[in-house]
Amino acid sequence: MTPSKRKISAVMVIALLHDEYEHDICKKSRKVWMKPWLRKRENFYHMTLLKELKENNPEDYRNYLRMTDNAFRDLLSLVSPKITKKDTVMRKSIPAEERLIATLRFLATGRSLEDLKFSTGISAQALGHIISETCQAIYDALRNEYLKFPTTSGEWKKIADDFYLLWNFPNCGGAIDGKHVSIVPPSNSGSYYFNYKGYFSVVLMAIVNANLEFLMVDVGKNGRISDGGIIEDTVFYKKLIEGTLNLPQNNETKYGLNFVFIGDEAFALHEHLQNPFPQRELTYEKKIYNYRLSRARRVVENAFGVLSNVFRVFHTSIALKPEKIDRVVLASCVLHNFLRRNCRNSYTPLNMTDFENIESGIVSDADWRKDSNDAHFTNLQALGQRNASDAAKNARLSYVAYFNGDGKVPWQDRLIK
Incomplete structure (x- = not known):
């Protein structure tokens, strides 16, 4: 093998080793599909609190949603067809009610998505999509009449x-x-x-x-x-x-x-x-x-x-x-x-x-x-x-x-x- 061919072979080996190393690093650093606590969101999220407020503290419930329960139910019935998603083999969809409540809390508080994720049990990335989509649904559902x-x-x-x-x-x-x-x-x-x-x-x-x-x-x-x-x-x-x-x-x-x-x-x-x-x-x-x-x-x-x-x-x-x-x-x-x-x-x-x-x-x-x-x-x-x-x-x-x-x-x- 000539010196030039030996040089080319050495470069190829180094490149292959580098690719294999990068692949191993990516595998180690790849983020999980969903954080473990988010998989248990029903144990931690605000829907349990909201149920308690509705039954025993109606004023706090109204303040939480910025509206009465009757108004919320009317609004939910109007926007649900536009924001309801189907379950997939990978995960269960977030119900329309929870999507609307998360959006109303964002409007009511202006909290960051990273902060809001802890009370809603929804990742910040998903909240960014949900809030935008639900706001559009609210506008589309109400604009003609209101x-x-x-x-x-x-x-x-x-x-x-x-x-x-x-x-x-x-x-x-x-x-x-x-x-x-x-x-x-x-x-x-x-x-x-x-x-x-x-x-x-x-x-x-x-x-x-x-x-x-x-x-x-x-x-x-x-x-x-x-x-x-x-x-x-x-x-x-x-x-x-x-x-x-x-x-x-x-x-x-x-x-x-x-x-x-x-x-x-x-x-x-x-x-x-x-x-x-x-x-x-x-x-x-x-x-x-x-x-x-x-x-x-x-x-x-x-x-x-x-x-x-x-x-x-x-x-x-x-x-x-x-x-x-x-x-x-x-x-x-x-x-x-x-x-x-x-x-x-x-x-x-x-x-x-x-x-x-x-x-x-x-x-x-x-x-x-x-x-x-x-x-x-x-x-x-x-x-x-x-x-x-x-x-x-x-x-x-x-x-x-x-x-x-x-x-x-x-x-x-x-x-x-």
Whole structure:
């Protein structure tokens, strides 16, 4: 054998030995299919505790699930067909009930998956898949009934009737606001989600009706986009500009005023979107207008406050992939509407919404304001007044005249100094 052939043979032997060594290392370091304690999950997981709470501590049971048992059973019946899995020869599937409960606990607490696995008896990897899938199932099962956006003039009028009855604001299709939802940035995303407040976020935009229910939810815009530009990228705003929302015409509205949506200083004035006058140019009449606008706008502040108080995931930096974060936010919003309608007294007791004493003019803050965590669920930036069309300015002045004339309420003069 020539020296060159001997050299080649030696290299081949070394390569074979190396492969065999690597194979042995992999065999030794390969993880087990399931940790032993997870195989005995029924001995340790929270379902035993939940049964005890249901039988003997109904208030703690409701707090654990963030809803009454009746509401939970109704929800389970709706989502079960979408999340039920078949057993395999390798393992038994996790029942739909446990999948839903694990998801509700994640929404209620915002705990990490590594932490949540100890109470659920489900691995963190499986939880990541289960929570995302179940959130999507919740949204799909509830959206048609509990997150229905008006599409006809008649439907918009019903929304407006509630605002007029409850908040003395006519021709209002909803209160608009947005929040930065704190996230753990995805790998290699750089500053894409980094907002002006100094943390990473996606933006939740919403329109809320007079009963604190979400009419429209838009989530997923990265926090780096200017706050004023976020709404302009929504389907709602594009239809508003195009005039394709089928809003009531002025000959159909109360007092012939424009049909409007209401927002704060983060949103540009539009003939169908009212915002407050800046402080520097307030007359007495404009102060009255600002008060009446703020009074009706409070519904969206309270909706967000209740949402984040009940679903504490909004008080954390959500550590999921962006598409999974969107599902978590959408599921939470549609659950909010579901619970507002099915167990309102327990979901939003009186102390969880602002209360205004119209005799004294004192507004008592809701408990969620005292427990607010601005570091993770923050308001959009107030951008101040921008150029508006004459039609938009005239629409606002028409409401100023209305609130100081035919639409005056008895207590407003006592509240404005």
